Amino acid sequence: MPPAVCQPKWARFVCSVIEDSRAIPQAHALMILTGFLARPNSPGRLIAAYGRSGNLAAARVVFDALPQPTISSWNALIIAHLRNDSPVDVLHLYRRMISEGGVRPDSSTFTIALKACTQLSDLDAGEQIRSHAYDLGFQNDVFVSSSLLNLYAKCGKLIEAVEVFERMPRRDLVSWTTMITGFYSAGKSIEAIDSYRKMRAEGVEGDEIVMVGLLQACAAMEDVRTGASIHGHMIRLDMRMDVVVETSLIDMYAKSGYLSLANVVFERMRNKNVVSWSSLISAYAQNGFANEALLMLVRMQDFGFLPDSVALVSALLACSQIGFLKLGKSLHGFVVRRKLKVGMILGTAVIDMYSKCGSLLSARAIFDRLSSRDLIAWNAMIACYGIHGNGKQALSLFLEMKETELKPDDATFASLMSAFSHSGLVNEGRRWFNCMKIDFGLEPGEKHYACMVDLLARAGHVEEAFDLIQTMKIKPGIAIWVALLSGCHIHKKLELGEYVAENILKLNPHDLGVYSLVSNMYASARNWNKVQEIRRMMKMMGMKKTPGYSLVELDGKFHAFLAEDNSHPEYLQIMAMLERLECEMRKIGYIPKIELVLHDLQDDVKERMLLCHSERLAIAFGLLNTGAGMRILVIKNLRVCEDCHDAIKLISRITNREIVVRDAKRFHHFNDGACSCGDYW
DNA sequence: ATAGGGTTAG
Numbered sequence: 001m002p003p004a005v006c007q008p009k010w011a012r013f014v015c016s017v018i019e020d021s022r023a024i025p026q027a028h029a030l031m032i033l034t035g036f037l038a039r040p041n042s043p044g045r046l047i048a049a050y051g052r053s054g055n056l057a058a059a060r061v062v063f064d065a066l067p068q069p070t071i072s073s074w075n076a077l078i079i080a081h082l083r084n085d086s087p088v089d090v091l092h093l094y095r096r097m098i099s100e101g102g103v104r105p106d107s108s109t110f111t112i113a114l115k116a117c118t119q120l121s122d123l124d125a126g127e128q129i130r131s132h133a134y135d136l137g138f139q140n141d142v143f144v145s146s147s148l149l150n151l152y153a154k155c156g157k158l159i160e161a162v163e164v165f166e167r168m169p170r171r172d173l174v175s176w177t178t179m180i181t182g183f184y185s186a187g188k189s190i191e192a193i194d195s196y197r198k199m200r201a202e203g204v205e206g207d208e209i210v211m212v213g214l215l216q217a218c219a220a221m222e223d224v225r226t227g228a229s230i231h232g233h234m235i236r237l238d239m240r241m242d243v244v245v246e247t248s249l250i251d252m253y254a255k256s257g258y259l260s261l262a263n264v265v266f267e268r269m270r271n272k273n274v275v276s277w278s279s280l281i282s283a284y285a286q287n288g289f290a291n292e293a294l295l296m297l298v299r300m301q302d303f304g305f306l307p308d309s310v311a312l313v314s315a316l317l318a319c320s321q322i323g324f325l326k327l328g329k330s331l332h333g334f335v336v337r338r339k340l341k342v343g344m345i346l347g348t349a350v351i352d353m354y355s356k357c358g359s360l361l362s363a364r365a366i367f368d369r370l371s372s373r374d375l376i377a378w379n380a381m382i383a384c385y386g387i388h389g390n391g392k393q394a395l396s397l398f399l400e401m402k403e404t405e406l407k408p409d410d411a412t413f414a415s416l417m418s419a420f421s422h423s424g425l426v427n428e429g430r431r432w433f434n435c436m437k438i439d440f441g442l443e444p445g446e447k448h449y450a451c452m453v454d455l456l457a458r459a460g461h462v463e464e465a466f467d468l469i470q471t472m473k474i475k476p477g478i479a480i481w482v483a484l485l486s487g488c489h490i491h492k493k494l495e496l497g498e499y500v501a502e503n504i505l506k507l508n509p510h511d512l513g514v515y516s517l518v519s520n521m522y523a524s525a526r527n528w529n530k531v532q533e534i535r536r537m538m539k540m541m542g543m544k545k546t547p548g549y550s551l552v553e554l555d556g557k558f559h560a561f562l563a564e565d566n567s568h569p570e571y572l573q574i575m576a577m578l579e580r581l582e583c584e585m586r587k588i589g590y591i592p593k594i595e596l597v598l599h600d601l602q603d604d605v606k607e608r609m610l611l612c613h614s615e616r617l618a619i620a621f622g623l624l625n626t627g628a629g630m631r632i633l634v635i636k637n638l639r640v641c642e643d644c645h646d647a648i649k650l651i652s653r654i655t656n657r658e659i660v661v662r663d664a665k666r667f668h669h670f671n672d673g674a675c676s677c678g679d680y681w
Numbered sequence: 682a683t684a685g686g687g688t689t690a691g
Binding site for chain 1: 682683684685686687688689690691
């Protein structure tokens with residue numbers, strides 16, 4: 001034992017050195033030599049220091065050497081495990097402490113144990129801890145209560161959470177914040193904002209952490225007004241803006257569609273981390289700016305940040321949107337090389353990327369390799385088969401899923417029904433549409449009805465489709481009537497068609513495509529007055545057609561084509577190619593469907609317009625710039641017209657190429673004069 | 682001595 005006079009010195013020395021993780025072992029040795037370790041709180045300090053430095057093993061050695069660990073040592077050891085992401089061990093140690101007896105757990109013991117339960121979403125363990133804490137008289141402890149409140153809220157037990165909150169004798173900023181984020185994570189954003197108002201009414205001042213919760217709630221509601229006013233409030237009060245707050249601001253602006261504001265916040269950040277970069281990438285990807293998202297992925301690496309799985313998921317989403325298979329593949333490779341765990345979210349993103357880039361088989365291979373699959377993963381894979389027009393596979397996957405303990409939801413059925421509608425599987429469609437309601441208790445929504453009407457009407461069961469619409473509890477929207485109308489058009493049900501057309505016009509559609517469908521209907525019925533009227537309506541309303549465009553990738557660069565687009569540098573070669581092809585096509589029976597062109601023009605001008613549809617320009621460009629036998633992938637934002645569909649089939653045969661076109665609804669794999677959709681689109 | 686509330690993704 002050192003002389004008593006030395007102790008304060010030792011204490012100061014040990015305490016200062018213990019903050020430096022490299023010096024902990026030396027401090028440890030000194031503490032043993034000097035007997036300092038025998039002081040009541042010293043082992044706790046040492047264990048905590050080892051815990052902070054991530055050296056759990058050493059923390060345990062110190063603890064195990066204690067003849068009679070005090071509560072501070074127990075707590076320090078438990079906290080060390082919580083800090084090092086071992087919530088399972090936290091509960092383990094907690095139970096060991098209880099069963100070994102000798103110490104009385106205190107408020108922080110319960111607090112930590114409850115936090116571990118929250119991380120594990122283990123409500124049962126939480127209940128045990130709660131009852132133990134209450135037995136020992138901690139029911140009014142703010143720390144225990146807010147930890148319990150958090151556990152309930154994060155596990156979706158909102159009623160219990162509110163109960164705990166209301167029983168608290170004293171509510172401080174932390175308990176309010178817990179309640180607010182609890183409401184947010186239970187999907188009750190309005191209640192979250194309301195709670196904040198109540199908190200202020202009780203005179204509690206907010207800090208930057210509670211603002212994060214509020215911003216998340218605003219983001220969920222896409223309420224930029226409230227979000228921006230919170231932002232302003234923070235600036236006025238000169239609150240500390242740390243990375244987390246700023247990232248929440250970026251997310252709030254992005255989710256509300258204000259990308260430029262999100263970008264301003266991002267550019268002004270003094271400290272950026274991987275999360276802030278990821279949130280910006282996600283902002284761009286979610287708003288359809290694939291190019292910007294991918295640029296940011298590159299830029300973050302220039303700034304020394306390695307993309308984490310969140311950034312990769314967003315980048316994969318961007319690849320899906322534009323059909324960037326090459327980059328998607330190399331991102332997948334990056335994931336494998338970095339040995340990132342391909343969890344469900346990343347796995348589903350990879351599946352979605354392969355599928356939307358036309359590689360259905362790769363998508364399935366990844367799906368089969370996932371170690372666990374949740375509902376979203378299954379839904380995504382079923383949707384893959386759907387957009388590729390493979391209804392039978394979609395169904396068999398659905399049946400496989402039914403055998404798991406997962407419960408199909410409305411998204412599952414939306415994917416399944418759309419798969420049926422893309423494959424013309426009428427009987428299966430009828431059967432599972434009814435099953436959805438009867439066996440699964442799911443009320444079909446707009447999407448499900450639209451698929452069913454489309455399926456029935458196009459298969460010729462127009463009246464049945466019409467009857468189905470009559471039984472709907474919700475008011476049928478434009479999509480449903482349009483599905484019925486195209487069925488009427490195909491099957492020449494002119495009388496019903498005119499009635500449906502009237503219904504559609506009453507709903508004031510804003511899409512010019514809908515008007516041309518209606519106009520075509522009237523033209524088939526030889527109702528020229530109506531055709532004229534619609535033409536006048538279209539002019540009067542000054543409606544612009546959504547410009548159709550097609551994308552094709554070459555050497556990592558994307559080339560975009562509009563219809564009749566002469567701006568591309570290779571325009572002349574492209575046109576020459578298309579004319580050459582048309583000549584060949586006519587020899588094997590191609591007749592341009594000039595009736596699809598609505599304008600009052602000479603026939604040869606109409607033919608020319610068809611020839612210059614964006615997908616054909618993109619395909620010709622692809623043919624010109626890729627070697628024989630290479631597959632061509634074209635992404636189109638609108639649907640492929642009937643004439644292009646015919647034409648591309650012939651082009652695939654003449655050029656002996658596999659041509660894949662992804663349009664607004666689905667994939668068309670053209671090969672040797674045929675299309676995978678079998679003209680069913 | 683230690684402890685409760687916060688950011689991004691399919």
